[in-house]
Amino acid sequence: xxxxxxxxxxxxxxxxxxxxxxxxxxxxxxxxxxxxxxxxxxxxxxxxxxxxxxxxxxxxxxxxxxxxxxxxxxxxxxxxxxxxxxxxxxxxxxxxxxxxxxxxxxxxxxxxxxxxxxxxxxxxxxxxxxxxxxxxxxxxxxxxxxxxxxxxxxxxxxxxxxxxxxxxxxxxxxxxxxxxxxxxxxxxxxxxxxxxxxxxxxxxxxxxxxxxxxxxxxxxxxxxxxxxxxxxxxxxxxxxxxxxxxxxxxxxxxxxxxxxxxxxxxxxxxxxxxxxxxxxxx
Amino acid sequence: xxxxxxxxxxxxxxxxxxxxxxxxxxxxxxxxxxxxxxxxxxxxxxxxxxxxxxxxxxxxxxxxxxxxxxxxxxxxxxxxxxxxxxxxxxxxxxxxxxxxxxxxxxxxxxxxxxxxxxxxxxxxxxxxxxxxxxxxxxxxxxxxxxxxxxxxxxxxxxxxxxxxxxxxxxxxxxxxxxxxxxxxxxxxxxxxxxxxxxxxxxxxxxxxxxxxxxxxxxxxxxxxxxxxxxxxxxxxxxxxxxxxxxxxxxxxxxxxxxxxxxxxxxxxxxxxxxxxxxxxxxxxxxxxxxxxxxxxxxxxxxxxxxxxxxxxxxxxx
Amino acid sequence: xxxxxxxxxxxxxxxxxxxxxxxxxxxxxxxxxxxxxxxxxxxxxxxxxxxxxxxxxxxxxxxxxxxxxxxxxxxxxxxxxxxxxxxxxxxxxxxxxxxxxxxxxxxxxxxxxxxxxxxxxxxxxxxxxxxxxxxxxxxxxxxxxxxxxxxxxxxxxxxxxxxxxxxxxxxxxxxxxxxxxxxxxxxxxxxxxxxxxxxxxxxxxxxxxxxxxxxxxxxxxxxxxxxxxxxxxxxxxxxxxxxxxxxxxxxxxxxxxxxxxxxxxxxxxxxxxxxxxxxxxxxxxxxxxxxxxxxxxxxxxxxxxxxxxxxxxxxx
Numbered sequence: 001x002x003x004x005x006x007x008x009x010x011x012x013x014x015x016x017x018x019x020x021x022x023x024x025x026x027x028x029x030x031x032x033x034x035x036x037x038x039x040x041x042x043x044x045x046x047x048x049x050x051x052x053x054x055x056x057x058x059x060x061x062x063x064x065x066x067x068x069x070x071x072x073x074x075x076x077x078x079x080x081x082x083x084x085x086x087x088x089x090x091x092x093x094x095x096x097x098x099x100x101x102x103x104x105x106x107x108x109x110x111x112x113x114x115x116x117x118x119x120x121x122x123x124x125x126x127x128x129x130x131x132x133x134x135x136x137x138x139x140x141x142x143x144x145x146x147x148x149x150x151x152x153x154x155x156x157x158x159x160x161x162x163x164x165x166x167x168x169x170x171x172x173x174x175x176x177x178x179x180x181x182x183x184x185x186x187x188x189x190x191x192x193x194x195x196x197x198x199x200x201x202x203x204x205x206x207x208x209x210x211x212x213x214x215x216x217x218x219x220x221x222x223x224x225x226x227x228x229x230x231x232x233x234x235x236x237x238x239x240x241x242x243x244x245x246x247x248x249x250x251x252x253x254x255x256x257x258x259x260x261x262x263x264x265x266x267x268x269x270x271x272x273x274x275x276x277x278x279x280x281x282x
Numbered sequence: 283x284x285x286x287x288x289x290x291x292x293x294x295x296x297x298x299x300x301x302x303x304x305x306x307x308x309x310x311x312x313x314x315x316x317x318x319x320x321x322x323x324x325x326x327x328x329x330x331x332x333x334x335x336x337x338x339x340x341x342x343x344x345x346x347x348x349x350x351x352x353x354x355x356x357x358x359x360x361x362x363x364x365x366x367x368x369x370x371x372x373x374x375x376x377x378x379x380x381x382x383x384x385x386x387x388x389x390x391x392x393x394x395x396x397x398x399x400x401x402x403x404x405x406x407x408x409x410x411x412x413x414x415x416x417x418x419x420x421x422x423x424x425x426x427x428x429x430x431x432x433x434x435x436x437x438x439x440x441x442x443x444x445x446x447x448x449x450x451x452x453x454x455x456x457x458x459x460x461x462x463x464x465x466x467x468x469x470x471x472x473x474x475x476x477x478x479x480x481x482x483x484x485x486x487x488x489x490x491x492x493x494x495x496x497x498x499x500x501x502x503x504x505x506x507x508x509x510x511x512x513x514x515x516x517x518x519x520x521x522x523x524x525x526x527x528x529x530x531x532x533x534x535x536x537x538x539x540x541x542x543x544x545x546x547x548x549x550x551x552x553x554x555x556x557x558x559x560x561x562x563x564x565x566x567x568x569x570x571x572x573x574x575x576x577x578x579x580x581x582x583x584x585x586x587x588x589x590x591x592x593x594x595x596x597x598x599x
Numbered sequence: 600x601x602x603x604x605x606x607x608x609x610x611x612x613x614x615x616x617x618x619x620x621x622x623x624x625x626x627x628x629x630x631x632x633x634x635x636x637x638x639x640x641x642x643x644x645x646x647x648x649x650x651x652x653x654x655x656x657x658x659x660x661x662x663x664x665x666x667x668x669x670x671x672x673x674x675x676x677x678x679x680x681x682x683x684x685x686x687x688x689x690x691x692x693x694x695x696x697x698x699x700x701x702x703x704x705x706x707x708x709x710x711x712x713x714x715x716x717x718x719x720x721x722x723x724x725x726x727x728x729x730x731x732x733x734x735x736x737x738x739x740x741x742x743x744x745x746x747x748x749x750x751x752x753x754x755x756x757x758x759x760x761x762x763x764x765x766x767x768x769x770x771x772x773x774x775x776x777x778x779x780x781x782x783x784x785x786x787x788x789x790x791x792x793x794x795x796x797x798x799x800x801x802x803x804x805x806x807x808x809x810x811x812x813x814x815x816x817x818x819x820x821x822x823x824x825x826x827x828x829x830x831x832x833x834x835x836x837x838x839x840x841x842x843x844x845x846x847x848x849x850x851x852x853x854x855x856x857x858x859x860x861x862x863x864x865x866x867x868x869x870x871x872x873x874x875x876x877x878x879x880x881x882x883x884x885x886x887x888x889x890x891x892x893x894x895x896x897x898x899x900x901x902x903x904x905x906x907x908x909x910x911x912x913x914x915x
Contacts, residue, residue: 041455168327169480195453233538236531246521252455262410270404271397275389275439285732312759314733505787506735506757532752539784
């Protein structure tokens, strides 16, 4: 029995007559302490997948199990970090974490709670920004806060929903390293949704592409056997990394249904005319 | 002529600074592009790469320097240089066809209505939208909207195509797909192209040469990497090419070198400090008409200020 | 020779095997060997030296440089372009370099250098030259030992004026010494260079009047430096009297600041006042500190715009 399981999960929307099938026959077994990256694409049903894992939604058929128990509702054992920062704008960095901690650990004493929260603020290197509001933070800092708040709830599974896709390449790289550094401390079970093969190869133990929707599913999984810690600079010259990257990229290209539908038509002909040279007139 | 189809000479973008010298965001960007060549420009966020592109497009005032396209010094924007931005900015009340027709009407006022229609249909079919011409933006995915943006740009038959992080907002699958759409078009139309990106794989796959920009302010071309893969390119073959990861590594190394987070401290040794001070001295810009930038960093007691030209040794020894 | 014995007894063997200065005659028809040094490679000394080994235009390596008026770097040269193929092979020479030295309009001297290569050695000599239609330097010729990966990428890299070591030498029109290549922000090709152990780069421009013909790079590792001591002296007014130390001088592997006094060393002064490359065989003539353990070297002047700009020193 795996730690977290999706068994023959189907999920759709709409009435039976015009039903939109989002996920079909999704099966996934995640072991304890495993870091799994699900590569999803626009409209491939990845947000539905996240909602099912979190217990925010129920599958039409099939089941989601955690430690053998069927997941029927959201719970603090599964912490989610969303890509669009779900922070409360009127609360400070400290208060945003505090509100979550109070909810999950209502018995925690005042002094203990203060130290506990500060620990997570330090962990994501937001020290000295405790009293800033989200609007005063950069995109990268907001994602750090989001991560700290999720971690502070001590979930048994961390669900990262495209945590870094809104960030620029540089900030993204810094945060990838930081998430891995934090993860290495206790190797909690992680499911990360991403749209980037390199991010998946750098961070995860296993890469699972979600086929493009409708009726998206998980067909294959690619184990990442690269030694940790992984260094992004030397990784480029690692033959195993190259092979994995090429295999996953090729697999994904073969999945591209939209591209196949949008075939370049050659029946149209271009009339033999030239645009007016406006540079001569002007 | 076709060897120097596009010449970007000593391009400078400076903003006035009330408390001191003007801030030079881009400082002496030089680039020669052959006809039909695809040049990638890569660098960190804020390195000034988009500033270079918008200056080349004529959308951003040039402080000094010149952009010469096909022998003509450009002055402001023009349909000879078509731009595709990250967001295609389509008019929501017009179909794909209508959006492309807007530009076509402007540059083909002298041809018949039927011919204009044929032009629009041809370019929309080139980007794979033959069956989606009557769709409105809201009915299209982000990738399809960007296809319309590409068709709109190339329908102008520009001398130069400028792509400013064109796929930055798209997921990696759609991005790969659109890279192929653009390369497919460039194989047919041979448009001289500049593509700004921060995606190393995109740069290697699409470009004939890649300009690596140093960090701003005072950004300029650090080094240029030639990409020897032949066209047309097949992604699988490119990925399997023995040089692929070496070239990719070269770009990653360069970006690492200019990664402010990893190398935040300035050089420490006395000699390095002297060098740093020297490098911060203003560069004496050469005459914009000349293709030969003059020596930089001369101290006042240095009397050899005239330009050193470069012999075209070609194959060398 | 004691110096040769010292070289072989240490595990770091200089990759440079020989340095020669050939004088071009007034008509630019022939070259005559006037100074040379051989490092553990006496067999390379040509028979006619002293009486003056002379080569006509197009004859041998120095004659080839005279004919072409550009630097010539040859890997495993054949007998047609290099007159001493046999002895060179015997002492492990893998590549030869001929450098034209221009003063005003004239080609006045040719410098010949010979390089060893073996599996344990790491280093490269690169010739960077302009590419047709581009205002950039590209790699034209290359000799390297133990740098396969680095060499593979370098082939595809170009430098505009002012960028990277070749571009800086071009812009400044004088030699340039760059230390700590792995960390240096000025050395842009760190790919493989750092892991391969390259530590020091020495760039030297070949200038004819005001035109850059090429940039030579010597890229050294600590295990097998191309030159154990390297320095650059610049002149402020174009005369030897105004020579002053410029940027770092450094022995490869020596601690920073291990430079000798600021006095202009004899060979540098001579190169400046006689306007010619100088081979020296006395320790100290090139200005190296004692712990650099060098005893011979080459002082290479640079002329541009009819003035002397700088003197570079490479010592073994």
